[in-house]
Amino acid sequence: MSPANIRPTMPDPSASAARMVSQAQAGQQRYVDGASSPRRNAKQAALAATARYKSKMLEALNAGSWEKGIQGYDEDQMLETIRSIGGQAYAQGIAGRADKIRDAFTRLYAKMGPLVQQVRNLPANTDTEREARMLAMSRGMRQIGKELQGQK
Secondary structure, X not given: OXXXXXXXXXOOHHHHHHHHHHHHHHOHHHHHHHHHOOOOOHHHHXXXXXXXXXXXXXXXXXXXXXXXXXXXXXXXXXXXXXXXXXXXXXXXXXXXXXXXXXXXHHHHHHHHHHHHHHHHOOOOOXXXXXXXXXXXXXXXXHHHHHHHOOOO
């Protein structure tokens, strides 16, 4: 038996929320450092992603709302806000939403548990079978995302 099948299907939502809060608190300075030296220009990356988002945001794109919103984004102002408030605000924001985060994990894990179990029960002896498992998980997660957003 694989060690992956010994563990519970889904972690405890309270433990997941507590871990997220703990990691946010421990990563306060890393948050400020990362925001201060991004790997890429967020404004340019968002503009480049317009086509990818079009299918999900067609109405906003057709109205020009997406482009107007991105053009109004001021990176200097964002960085100044982050630096003046500091990483502790990020950590406090996460910690202050621990119950909301736990509830979100609870809803997610309730839907993911059966999917994970279903995928674990699929054969995985060949590349084709493993690919089928991967696709089943991907499709299942997309469906869960739609359900959590109130879509069907």
